[in-house]
Amino acid sequence: xxxxxxxxxxxxxxxxxxxxxxxxxxxxxxxxxxxxxxxxxxxxxxxxxxxxxxxxxxxxxxxxxxxxxxxxxxxxxxxxxxxxxxxxxxxxxxxxxxxxxxxxxxxxxxxxxxxxxxxxxxxxxxxxxxxxxxxxxxxxxxxxxxxxxxxxxxxxxxxxxxxxxxxxxxxxxxxxxxxxxxxxxxxxxxxxxxxxxxxxxxxxxxxxxxxxxxxxxxxxxxxxxxxx
Amino acid sequence: xxxxxxxxxxxxxxxxxxxxxxxxxxxxxxxxxxxxxxxxxxxxxxxxxxxxxxxxxxxxxxxxxxxxxxxxxxxxxxxxxxxxxxxxxxxxxxxxxxxxxxxxxxxxxxxxxxxxxxxxxxxxxxxxxxxxxxxxxxxxxxxxxxxxxxxxxxxxxxxxxxxxxxxxxxxxxxxxxxxxxxxxxxxxxxxxxxxxxxxxxxxxxxxxxxxxxxxxxxxxxxxxxxxx
DNA sequence: GCGATGCTTCGGTTACGATCGAAGTATGAA
DNA sequence: TTCATACTTCGATCGTAACCGAAGCATCGC
Numbered sequence: 371x372x373x374x375x376x377x378x379x380x381x382x383x384x385x386x387x388x389x390x391x392x393x394x395x396x397x398x399x400x401x402x403x404x405x406x407x408x409x410x411x412x413x414x415x416x417x418x419x420x421x422x423x424x425x426x427x428x429x430x431x432x433x434x435x436x437x438x439x440x441x442x443x444x445x446x447x448x449x450x451x452x453x454x455x456x457x458x459x460x461x462x463x464x465x466x467x468x469x470x471x472x473x474x475x476x477x478x479x480x481x482x483x484x485x486x487x488x489x490x491x492x493x494x495x496x497x498x499x500x501x502x503x504x505x506x507x508x509x510x511x512x513x514x515x516x517x518x519x520x521x522x523x524x525x526x527x528x529x530x531x532x533x534x535x536x537x538x539x540x541x542x543x544x545x546x547x548x549x550x551x552x553x554x555x556x557x558x559x560x561x562x563x564x565x566x567x568x569x570x571x572x573x574x575x576x577x578x579x580x581x582x583x584x585x586x587x588x589x590x591x592x593x594x595x596x597x598x
Numbered sequence: 599x600x601x602x603x604x605x606x607x608x609x610x611x612x613x614x615x616x617x618x619x620x621x622x623x624x625x626x627x628x629x630x631x632x633x634x635x636x637x638x639x640x641x642x643x644x645x646x647x648x649x650x651x652x653x654x655x656x657x658x659x660x661x662x663x664x665x666x667x668x669x670x671x672x673x674x675x676x677x678x679x680x681x682x683x684x685x686x687x688x689x690x691x692x693x694x695x696x697x698x699x700x701x702x703x704x705x706x707x708x709x710x711x712x713x714x715x716x717x718x719x720x721x722x723x724x725x726x727x728x729x730x731x732x733x734x735x736x737x738x739x740x741x742x743x744x745x746x747x748x749x750x751x752x753x754x755x756x757x758x759x760x761x762x763x764x765x766x767x768x769x770x771x772x773x774x775x776x777x778x779x780x781x782x783x784x785x786x787x788x789x790x791x792x793x794x795x796x797x798x799x800x801x802x803x804x805x806x807x808x809x810x811x812x813x814x815x816x817x818x819x820x821x822x823x824x825x826x
Numbered sequence: 827g828c829g830a831t832g833c834t835t836c837g838g839t840t841a842c843g844a845t846c847g848a849a850g851t852a853t854g855a856a
Numbered sequence: 857t858t859c860a861t862a863c864t865t866c867g868a869t870c871g872t873a874a875c876c877g878a879a880g881c882a883t884c885g886c
Contacts, residue, residue: 374705375688375774376695377681378618384609386874394602404833417875419834429691438832438883452687453605459680460603463657467604477602509768511739540737546603578602614844632863645845647864666853666862 383428384456388413389421393430393444393453398578399485401434401441447537450484454543461546478547480580482573486558487565487580488545491590495561496542496553498594505540505553512540514557522557525593526564532556565590611656612684616641617649621658621672621681626806627713629662629669675765678712682771689774706775708808710801714786715793715808716773719818723789724770724781726822733768733781740768742785750785753821754792760784793818 384390388411395410396402402410408418422442425431430452432445444450460466480491487495496512499505504518514522519529532539541555553561562580565571570586582590612618616639623638624630630638636646650670653659658680660673672678688694708719715723724740727733732746742750747757760767769783781789790808793799798814810818 374622374695375685376618376693377622377684377688378613378615379693380684380688380691381609381612381614381618383613385606385611385613386609387606388874390604390606390609394605405831413874414876415833416835416877420874423834428693440833448687448690452683455680455683456605456608457603459676460605460608462676463608465604465607465656467602506736507739508734508736508741509739509766509770511735511737511741511770513736513739538737542737542739616844633861641844642846643863644847644865648844651864663853668863 380428380430380452383425383430384453386421387411388417389425392418392421392442393425394457395578396431396442396444397450397453397457397484399443399482400573401443403439403441407442444484447484451543454483454546457546458544458549462549476579476581477577480571480582481578482562482580483543483545483552483554483578485562486543486552486554487562488543488552489547489580491580491582492552493545493548493550494596495590495594496551498596499553501596507542510542510551512542512553512555514539522561527557527560529557532560608656608658608680611653611658612681614649615639616645617653620646620649620670621653622685623806624659624670624672625678625681625685625712627671627710628801629671631667631669635670672712675712679771682711682774685774686772686777690777704807704809705805708799708810709806710790710808711771711773711780711782711806713790714771714780714782715790716771716780717775717808719808719810720780721773721776721778722824723818723822724779726824727781729824735770738770738779740770740781740783742767750789755785755788757785760788 384393391411392407395407404418404422405415407422408415411418411421422431426433430445430449431442434441444453478489480487480489482488483492486492496505499518500507502521504515504521506513506515514529522529535556537556539555539557540553541558542551543554545552565586566573568586569583570589571580571582574581612621619639620635623635632646632650633643635650636643639646639649650659654661658673658677659670662669672681706717708715708717710716711720714720724733727746728735730749731743732749734741734743742757750757763784765784767783767785768781769786770779771782773780780786793814794801796814797811798817799808799810802809
C-alpha cells in the first residue's frame with residue numbers, strides 16, 4: 371500500500387495545535403512575522419521557528435525576508451483553500467474551539483478569508499450578485515455575466531484588468547460560519563479591496579474580522595440588497 | 599485566538615500514517631472491515647481498533663455492523679472530498695510515498711475515487727463530455743446540457759432519476775495523478791456503475807485501480823473521443 | 827565600532843500517543 | 857453448550873516530537 375500521495379505528512383503538519391493556529395491566523399491574508407506567529411501559537415519564538423521551518427518545507431508557507439524581519443504567508447491560493455476546506459469540514463462536524471468570546475459575532479458578520487470577504491456579509495454579497503443576474507451560478511461554479519461586468523465597472527472595479535490576470539475571476543469558497551458559498555477569486559479580492567479603499571470598512575489589528583463603518587454598512591446593504 | 603473551527607483535530611487524525619493509509623484505502627469506496635484496515639495500515643487489530651474509534655469520533659468514518667463484522671466507510675461525500683483534496687495538495691507539493699511499483703501505471707490510467715472514475719480515463723471522459731457539448735464548464739462548476747441529457751439517456755443513464763436525488767448531478771473533482779478535473783457527483787457515479795454493469799471494466803480486489811477489458815477499452819474510447 | 831532586535835540552532839527534558847500482549851465481550855457455527 | 861471468529865478494552869512500554877533555555881548569526885540604528 372505504498373501508492374498515491376502522502377496525506378499523512380500534511381495532516382501531521384496541520385495536526386499540531388500551535389501550527390494550526392498559525393495557519394489559521396495566516397488565513398487572514400496578512401503577512402506575519404515569526405514573533406507575531408509565536409504569539410498566536412502560544413509558544414516561544416524558538417519553538418515557532420522550528421514549526422515555521424517545517425511548514426515551509428512542507429509547502430504550506432512562503433517566507434519573505436525584509437530587513438531583519440521574516441514575513442510568512444500561506445504559500446499560495448491552493449494552500450489557503452486547503453486550510454479553508456479543513457475549516458469548513460471541521461465546522462460541519464462540530465470541531466470548534468468555541469469560547470464564544472466577544473469577538474465571535476463580529477467574526478461571523480464579516481471577516482477576511484485569505485484576501486476576500488467572508489461571513490454573513492460575504493454570503494450576502496454573492497447571493498445578491500446572483501439574484502441581480504451579475505453572476506451566473508452553474509453547479510458550484512460561478513461566472514461573471516455581461517450585466518455583471520458593467521455593473522461592477524460602474525462601482526469602480528476594473529474587470530478587464532482582472533481578466534488579464536492568470537487567476538480565476540470567480541471562485542466559490544465555502545464559508546465555515548454560514549455553511550454557504552461566498553465569492554473568492556480575483557473578483558472577490560477586488561471587491562473587498564474597493565470597500566477598504568473607499569473607507570467603508572477596515573481590517574482590525576489582531577483578528578480576522580472586518581469592521582464596517584456606519585456609512586460603509588449603509589452603502590454595502592444598498593449595493594447588495596436581498597429580498598427576504 | 600480561540601475562534602473558528604479546530605483544524606488541528608482533524609489534521610492530527612489524518613496525520614498518523616496508519617490512519618492515513620486506512621483513509622486512503624477507504625477512498626476506494628468499498629466498505630472494509632477492521633481486520634482488513636489493520637492490514638492496509640500495517641498494524642495489529644488492537645491498534646487499528648483504537649484508530650478506527652478515533653476516526654469515527656472525529657466524524658471521518660461511519661461504521662455498520664453486520665453479523666460479527668464491522669464495516670467501515672468514509673462518513674460521507676464531504677469526508678471523501680476532504681481526503682481527495684488533501685491528496686491533490688500533497689501530490690502537487692511532491693509529497694509522494696512513491697515506490698513506483700508495478701501497480702502504479704494501472705492506478706494512473708483508471709481508478710476509483712470514492713464512487714466515480716478517476717485517473718487518465720476519468721479526465722478524458724470529462725474532457726470529451728465538455729468537448730461534445732454534453733457538459734457546460736463554467737468556472738470550475740459543471741452543468742449537464744439538454745444535449746448531454748439525451749446523449750446519456752441513449753447509453754442507458756437515467757438522468758431524471760439522478761436529478762430527483764438530493765446529491766448534485768455534476769461535480770468536478772481534482773485528480774491527483776493528472777492534476778486536472780474529472781467528473782464526480784451523481785452522474786460520475788452513475789457512469790462508472792454503468793461501465794461496471796456492462797462488463798467493460800471491473801474493480802480489483804485489493805487496489806483502487808479499475809481494469810478495463812479489451813472490449814470495454816474499445817467501447818470507452820469510442821464513446822469518449824478526444825481530438826489530439 | 828557597539829548594543830539592540832529578530833530569528834535560528836543546539837541540547838536536554840518531558841509528555842503524549844502509537845503500539846502490542848493479554849484479557850474481555852459479542853456474534854456465529856457446530 | 858462449546859468453540860471459533862471478529863472486535864474492543866486494559867495496561868505497560870517506548871519513540872517521537874513539542875518544548876524551552878542558552879548560545880549563535882544576521883541586520884539595523886547609532
